[in-house]
Amino acid sequence: MMPQNSSTKASDLLVLGIESTCDETAAAVVRNGEEILSNVISSQSDLHAVYGGVVPELACRRHIDLFIPVLDEALATAKLSLHDIDLLATAYGPGLIGALFIGLEGTKALSLALNKPFVAVNHIEAHLYAAIMSVKEPIAYPALGVVLSGGHTSLLIIHGIGEYTLIAETVDDAVGEAFDKVAKMLGLSYPGGPLIEERAKKGDRKRFSFHAGQVKGKPLHFSFSGLKTAVLYAKQKLSPPYPIDDIAASFQEAAVKDIVSKVILAAEKYRLETLIFGGGVTQNQYLRQFFAEHAPHLRQVWPAPKLSLDNGAMIAGLGYHQYCLQGKGDSLSLAAKTRIFL
Numbered sequence: 001m002m003p004q005n006s007s008t009k010a011s012d013l014l015v016l017g018i019e020s021t022c023d024e025t026a027a028a029v030v031r032n033g034e035e036i037l038s039n040v041i042s043s044q045s046d047l048h049a050v051y052g053g054v055v056p057e058l059a060c061r062r063h064i065d066l067f068i069p070v071l072d073e074a075l076a077t078a079k080l081s082l083h084d085i086d087l088l089a090t091a092y093g094p095g096l097i098g099a100l101f102i103g104l105e106g107t108k109a110l111s112l113a114l115n116k117p118f119v120a121v122n123h124i125e126a127h128l129y130a131a132i133m134s135v136k137e138p139i140a141y142p143a144l145g146v147v148l149s150g151g152h153t154s155l156l157i158i159h160g161i162g163e164y165t166l167i168a169e170t171v172d173d174a175v176g177e178a179f180d181k182v183a184k185m186l187g188l189s190y191p192g193g194p195l196i197e198e199r200a201k202k203g204d205r206k207r208f209s210f211h212a213g214q215v216k217g218k219p220l221h222f223s224f225s226g227l228k229t230a231v232l233y234a235k236q237k238l239s240p241p242y243p244i245d246d247i248a249a250s251f252q253e254a255a256v257k258d259i260v261s262k263v264i265l266a267a268e269k270y271r272l273e274t275l276i277f278g279g280g281v282t283q284n285q286y287l288r289q290f291f292a293e294h295a296p297h298l299r300q301v302w303p304a305p306k307l308s309l310d311n312g313a314m315i316a317g318l319g320y321h322q323y324c325l326q327g328k329g330d331s332l333s334l335a336a337k338t339r340i341f342l
């Protein structure tokens with residue numbers, strides 16, 4: 001067992017983390033990868049709700065408008081000035097290219113102007129780190145990483161911070177994307193995940209027999225596009241008023257059951273006893289409850305509520321470890337990447 005953070009140490013480091021990969025502009029100050037001094041998140045969901053999804057051009061403009069105010073607020077809340085910061089961290093991918101560009105180039109500009117190092121982290125890795133930084137008890141590695149976000153659905157073996165082996169991923173939609181698309185079909189707003197969860201509470205989860213896909217020869221991989229189409233067909237067979245609550249509950253049941261069963265299978269196959277969850281879908285309380293009931297033999301490490309969705313604290317936290325592992329900052333020539341894997 002490797003105790004958490006054993007591989008990375010540094011004397012007191014104040015890290016400013018900046019997040020702008022999609023539709024949240026966020027900044028946070030974190031001391032030594034753990035102690036959150038501020039965590040400011042400005043969500044753009046209202047801006048995109050009318051379109052039923054994120055409009056990249058609008059997201060970029062909003063990031064530009066909010067970059068400085070959000071950063072200022074994060075520093076003010078932490079009662080610090082930019083000069084007190086030792087290290088800058090941001091995500092260089094995956095995400096929307098324009099949105100990534102604003103966060104990355106803005107952070108590089110700060111690094112240059114302040115003569116302070118910066119590190120560029122993987123946004124998905126940061127989602128997993130969000131759970132790690134949410135608990136005090138040491139984590140026994142290797143652990144199974146479960147990424148459930150709007151853009152990714154994957155299972156990884158986490159050997160320690162910075163060391164991962166990808167074992168499964170979605171072959172089509174990410175689970176959060178499926179929640180968002182089903183919500184849109186049902187006339188619900190964006191982001192659809194929380195709204196589906198809310199409507200599902202009043203619904204009959206057994207009314208429709210939906211199932212997520214199985215990938216031939218790859219039992220741990222995910223597929224949600226067939227499930228999404230099944231919801232569409234079920235709705236088309238009905239006439240208004242549609243039983244939105246029952247459809248939402250039956251869809252959520254199918255998605256959650258599929259994730260839980262594949263995670264249990266992966267944990268057995270790779271003999272892993274700890275699950276580390278990351279990504280916005282981890283906000284879903286039905287999912288958490290289902291895991292608690294069906295996998296009580298596995299330790300479940302979830303991100304704290306303020307760290308589930310996109311945020312700057314997970315970027316600053318992971319940035320600290322990456323800096324300690326690398327022993328130096330990244331080059332100013334580092335480029336943003338829309339797709340990167342762990």
Ligand code: KG4
Pocket residue numbers: 022127148149150151152175176177179180191192193194197279280281282283284285308309310
């Ligand atoms: O991780 P995240 O903030 O952004 C990405 O990196 O993609 O995840 C956003 C996703 C959206 O698809 C959103 O609908 C979903 O997380 N989500 C939820 C819930 N809250 C957010 N999905 C299901 N149930 C929720 N309560």
Ligand code: ZN
Pocket residue numbers: 123127149150279280309310
């Ligand atoms: Zn994210």
